Amino acid sequence: MKSIEDLMRQFAQPGKVEIITIRPERRAAPEIRERVNAKASVGLEGDHYASKGGKRQVTIIALEHLRAAASMLGKEKIDPLLTRRNIVTTGINLLALKHKKFRIGDAVLEYTGECHPCSRMEENFGKGGYNAMRGHGGITCKIIASGEIGVGDSLVVLD
Incomplete structure (x- = not known):
């Protein structure tokens, strides 16, 4: 039988980068980038x-969490840009990256915490937007090793 520690190191597949955005200044609209x-x-x-x-x-x-939040808001989907996050992924549970380092493209990042929603979620998604995003806001990270990240790149957990 595997230990909890062993199970926490196992991922069914790598994640995949679907969208990359930057915001040049506070409250600016996100700008989509390919790399x-x-x-x-x-x-x-x-x-x-x-x-x-x-x-x-x-x-x-x-993206899977955005689908859950959309369901809670009674919407078919929500625009990922309205969350104001830098990277949107598919295929991996980001909360399982806690205490881990991972590679996206050429860069190495480290999980630093959950990205809790702010009052902008109510503005961006309407009534209940803040509560719909609770527990679904993603994660924050710091960059350990420089590199380029592109749409389509894999998110791979490092040992």
């Missing part, structure tokens, strides 16, 4: 968080 440079200890080139470093250098959200 972005991730700078270690800094952030994504061109993103307003890049100069701040810290634990919130990159935000990632799972």
Whole structure:
């Protein structure tokens, strides 16, 4: 029988990058990019968080969680750009990355926490938007090793 630690290291498949965005300044609309440079200890080139470093250098959200939030809002789907996250993925449970490092494209990132919703979710999705996004807001990360990240790249957990 496998231990909980063994089970926590097993992933059915790598994740996949579906959308990449940056916001050049606070409250600016997200700008879609096909590729972005991730700078270690800094952030994504061109993103307003890049100069701040810290634990919130990159935000990632799972498309599967957006589908759940849409259901709670009574909508068929919601626009991923309205979440204001940097990267949208499919195929992997982002919360299972807690205490882990992972590679996306050429960059190595480390999970730093959950990305909790803010009052903008109510503005962006309407009544109940904040509560629909609770537990579905994605994760925050810091960049451990610089590299390029592109749409279609895999998210692979490192040992």
